[in-house]
Amino acid sequence: MNLAVIEPTTSWYLVLAAVLFGIGTVGVMVRRNPLVMFMCIELMLNAVNLSFVALSASLSDINGQTAVFFVLVVAAAEVVVGLGIIVSIMRRRSDATADDLSVLKG
Amino acid sequence: MLENAWLIPALPLAGFIIIFLFGRRLGEPRAGVLATLMTAGSFVVTVGVFFALLSRASEDRHHVVTLFTWLPVGSLHIDMAILIDPLSVTMALFITGIGALIHLYAIGYMHGDPKFSKFFLYLNLFIFSMLMLVLGENLLVTFLGWEGVGACSYFLISFWHTRDSAATAGKKAFVTNRVGDWGVMIAMFMAFSAVGTLSYSGINEAAESGQLAAVTATGIALMLFIGACGKSAQLPLYLWLPDAMEGPTPVSALIHAATMVTSGVFLMTRMNPVLHVSYHWVMTIIAVVGAATALFAATVAVAQTDIKKVLAYSTVSQLGFMFLAIGSGAYVAAIFHMVTHAFFKALLFLGSGAVIHGMHHQQDMRKMGALRKVMPITAMTFIVGWLAIAGVPPFAGFWSKDEILLYVYANNRGLYLVGVVTALLTAYYMTRQVIMVFYGEARWHDQSEEHGAHGDATPHESPWIMLAPLVVLSGLAIGGGLLQLPFSSKTHFLEHWLEPVIESGERNIDGTWASDNKYLLLLVAVVIACLGIAGAIAVYAKKKAPALEPAILANGWMYDSSVSRFMGGPGRAAFSGVARFDAGVVDGAVNGVARVVGSTSNALRKVQTGFVRFYAAILGLGVVVLLAWFLLRGVL
Numbered sequence: 001m002n003l004a005v006i007e008p009t010t011s012w013y014l015v016l017a018a019v020l021f022g023i024g025t026v027g028v029m030v031r032r033n034p035l036v037m038f039m040c041i042e043l044m045l046n047a048v049n050l051s052f053v054a055l056s057a058s059l060s061d062i063n064g065q066t067a068v069f070f071v072l073v074v075a076a077a078e079v080v081v082g083l084g085i086i087v088s089i090m091r092r093r094s095d096a097t098a099d100d101l102s103v104l105k106g
Numbered sequence: 107m108l109e110n111a112w113l114i115p116a117l118p119l120a121g122f123i124i125i126f127l128f129g130r131r132l133g134e135p136r137a138g139v140l141a142t143l144m145t146a147g148s149f150v151v152t153v154g155v156f157f158a159l160l161s162r163a164s165e166d167r168h169h170v171v172t173l174f175t176w177l178p179v180g181s182l183h184i185d186m187a188i189l190i191d192p193l194s195v196t197m198a199l200f201i202t203g204i205g206a207l208i209h210l211y212a213i214g215y216m217h218g219d220p221k222f223s224k225f226f227l228y229l230n231l232f233i234f235s236m237l238m239l240v241l242g243e244n245l246l247v248t249f250l251g252w253e254g255v256g257a258c259s260y261f262l263i264s265f266w267h268t269r270d271s272a273a274t275a276g277k278k279a280f281v282t283n284r285v286g287d288w289g290v291m292i293a294m295f296m297a298f299s300a301v302g303t304l305s306y307s308g309i310n311e312a313a314e315s316g317q318l319a320a321v322t323a324t325g326i327a328l329m330l331f332i333g334a335c336g337k338s339a340q341l342p343l344y345l346w347l348p349d350a351m352e353g354p355t356p357v358s359a360l361i362h363a364a365t366m367v368t369s370g371v372f373l374m375t376r377m378n379p380v381l382h383v384s385y386h387w388v389m390t391i392i393a394v395v396g397a398a399t400a401l402f403a404a405t406v407a408v409a410q411t412d413i414k415k416v417l418a419y420s421t422v423s424q425l426g427f428m429f430l431a432i433g434s435g436a437y438v439a440a441i442f443h444m445v446t447h448a449f450f451k452a453l454l455f456l457g458s459g460a461v462i463h464g465m466h467h468q469q470d471m472r473k474m475g476a477l478r479k480v481m482p483i484t485a486m487t488f489i490v491g492w493l494a495i496a497g498v499p500p501f502a503g504f505w506s507k508d509e510i511l512l513y514v515y516a517n518n519r520g521l522y523l524v525g526v527v528t529a530l531l532t533a534y535y536m537t538r539q540v541i542m543v544f545y546g547e548a549r550w551h552d553q554s555e556e557h558g559a560h561g562d563a564t565p566h567e568s569p570w571i572m573l574a575p576l577v578v579l580s581g582l583a584i585g586g587g588l589l590q591l592p593f594s595s596k597t598h599f600l601e602h603w604l605e606p607v608i609e610s611g612e613r614n615i616d617g618t619w620a621s622d623n624k625y626l627l628l629l630v631a632v633v634i635a636c637l638g639i640a641g642a643i644a645v646y647a648k649k650k651a652p653a654l655e656p657a658i659l660a661n662g663w664m665y666d667s668s669v670s671r672f673m674g675g676p677g678r679a680a681f682s683g684v685a686r687f688d689a690g691v692v693d694g695a696v697n698g699v700a701r702v703v704g705s706t707s708n709a710l711r712k713v714q715t716g717f718v719r720f721y722a723a724i725l726g727l728g729v730v731v732l733l734a735w736f737l738l739r740g741v742l
Binding site for chain 2: 025028030032037101103104105
C-alpha cells in the first residue's frame with residue numbers, strides 16, 4: 001500500500017474536527033482548572049472552524065470561510081473578556097477551581 | 107367682550123391660588139377682601155358678557171369659547187370650552203352676584219376665626235367650580251364643576267371639623283352626593299355611546315333631530331335625574347342637606363341654598379331636549395318626586411326648633427317646587443323660581459346668620475324672641491325674605507311660585523293640590539319662625555345671666571359689613587318678580603331671554619283652562635299665603651290654638667333615623683359580608699396564584715447549582731437530544 005497515493009478527502013477533515021470537538025467537550029466537563037477549560041472551549045471553536053473550511057472547499061462555497069472569520073473575531077473578543085476575568089480571579093485565589101466559583105447557585 | 111368670558115371662572119381661580127400660596131401672610135381681613143374682590147370682578151365681567159349677548163339677535167345668542175383641548179382620546183374629543191348662552195349667563199349672574207355679597211358678609215361673620223383665610227380659600231374654589239359647572243360646554247366640564255362643588259361643600263360643611271357633628275355631616279353630604287354622581291357618570295357614558303360626543307349642542311341637536319332613540323333618551327334622563335336628586339337634595343337623597351347646616355352660615359346661604367343645590371335643576375334645564383324626547387313617564391316621575399319632596403320637607407319644617415334647620419327643610423321644599431316645575435315642562439318657571447329663591451333664601455340664611463351672630467351662637471328659636479327691638483335692620487330684611495318666600499304679592503317669591511303652580515295646574519291637578527298645600531305650609535312655618543325669633547316676649551334673658559361672666563351677652567345688631575348684603579338682597583327679594591310678570595307676553599322678560607335654550611322642551615299652555623283663568627289661580631295663591639300666615643299668627647302670636655308640632659315631624663318622619671338604622675344594622679352586616687368575600691375569595695385567588703408561583707420557582711431554583719461544568723454537561727445533553735430529534739424525525 002503506497003501511502004503517497006492516499007489523498008485526504010473531506011471526510012478526513014470532518015473526522016478530525018469531530019475528534020477535536022470531542023476532546024474539547026470532555027475537557028470542559030472533566031477539568032476544573034478555569035484556564036484549561038477555557039483552552040478546551042477554544043479547541044471546540046477551532047474544530048468547528050476546521051469543518052467550515054473543509055466543507056467550504058469541497059462545496060466550493062465561499063460562505064463557509066466567511067463564517068470562520070466571524071468565529072475568529074468573536075473568539076478573540078471572548079478571549080479578551082474571559083482571560084481578563086480568569087486573571088483577576090487567579091490574582092485573588094491562585095488555587096481556585098471552577099467548582100469553587102459557585103456563588104451564583106440558586 | 108364674549109371672548110373674555112374665560113375671565114369669569116379665571117378670577118375666582120386666581121383668588122384661590124393667591125390665597126392658597128399667601129393666605130396666612132394675607133391674614134384677616136385682607137384674604138377676605140381679596141376673595142370678595144375676585145368674585146365681584148367676576149360679576150362685573152359677567153354683566154359685560156350679559157350685555158354683549160343681549161346686543162345680539164335672539165337666535166345668535168350662543169357663543170363657545172374654546173380654551174384648549176382637554177382630552178383627545180380616539181373618537182372622544184373633549185375641549186375645555188365655555189358655553190355662553192342665556193341660561194349659563196343667567197346662572198353665572200346670580201352665582202357671582204350673590205356670591206360676592208355673601209363673601210362680603212362672611213368677612214364680618216368669620217371675624218376672629220383662626221382659619222379665616224382658609225375659609226375664603228374654599229369659598230373662591232367653590233365659586234370657580236360652580237362657574238365651571240354652569241359655563242361648561244360639555245357634560246365632562248360640567249361634571250368637573252359638579253365634583254368640585256361637591257368637594258367644596260364637604261370642606262365647608264366640616265369647616266369646624268373639631269366638632270364631631272360637623273365632621274360627620276361633611277362625610278354624610280359627600281357620601282350621599284356620590285350616590286347621585288354615579289347617575290351622572292352613567293348618563294355621560296350612555297350619551298357618548300349613543301351620540302359620540304359629550305357636548306351639549308351635539309347631544310341636544312341629536313335629540314331635536316330625532317337621532318336619539320326614545321329608550322336611550324329615557325335612560326340618560328333618568329340617570330341625570332338621579333344625579334340631580336343627589337345634588338339638589340330630593341327624595342330619597344335629601345338626607346344630607348339638613349345636616350349640612352353644621353357649616354358656617356355664609357356657606358349655608360351660598361352653597362346649600364342659593365347656588366350648588368340648584369345645579370340639578372340647571373342640568374335638567376340644560377338637557378331639556380333629551381327630556382323632551384324621552385318617554386312621557388320620565389317627566390311624571392320628576393314631577394311626582396318634586397311634589398313629594400316639597401310636601402314632605404314642608405311638613406318637617408313645621409316642627410323644627412333650630413333656626414337654620416327650618417330654613418334647610420324649606421330649601422329642600424322649594425327645590426321640590428323647582429323639580430315639580432321641570433316635571434311639568436315649565437323650565438322658565440323653574441329657572442325663575444331658582445333665581446328668586448336664591449335672592450330670598452340667601453337673604454333668610456344671612457339674616458339667620460346675623461341672628462346667630464348676635465345671639466352668641468345660639469340657634470334654638472325657643473331661646474329667642476322679640477329680637478326686632480335689638481336688631482332692627484336684620485329683622486326688617488328678614489321680614490322681607492319671609493314675605494317673599496310666603497308668597498305675598500308683590501314680593502319675588504309670589505310671582506315665581508305662582509308661575510310654577512300655573513303650569514302644574516295645566517299639567518296635573520292632583521299635583522297642583524300638593525303644590526297648594528305646600529305653599530300653605532310654607533307660609534305657615536315661615537310665619538312661625540318670624541314670630542318665634544323676632545316677636546313675642548324675649549326668652550333670652552335667663553340665659554344672658556348664665557353667660558354673665560362673658561360681659562356683654564345681650565343680643566346685638568351686626569356690623570354694617572354684614573348688614574349691607576342683607577339690604578341689597580332684600581331689595582332683590584322685593585323686585586325679583588319683575589323678571590317675569592304674568593300679565594302679558596311683553597312682561598315675560600325671562601321667557602324671551604331663555605327662549606333659545608328651552609324652546610324644544612318648554613310646554614305651551616296657551617289656550618288651556620289654567621292659562622285663561624290665570625288671575626283666578628293668582629287669587630288662590632294669595633288666599634293660600636294669607637291663610638298660612640293667619641294660621642301661624644293665631645297659633646304662635648295670639649295663642650288661640652295649641653301648636654301642633656308632633657315629635658314625628660320634628661324627627662323628619664323618622665326617615666333619617668330609619669335609614670341610619672337600616673344601613674347601620676342589616677346594611678352594615680351585608681357590607682361586612684362583602685368585605686369578607688373580598689378578603690377571602692377575591693384576595694384569596696390573587697394571593698393563591700402568587701403563592702403557587704412562589705413555591706414552584708423555589709423548587710426550580712435548585713437547578714441553578716452554580717457549577718460551570720454541570721451547566722456545560724446540560725448544554726451538551728441538550729445538543730445531543732436536539733440532534734437525535736432532528737436525525738430520528740426523518741426515520742420514525
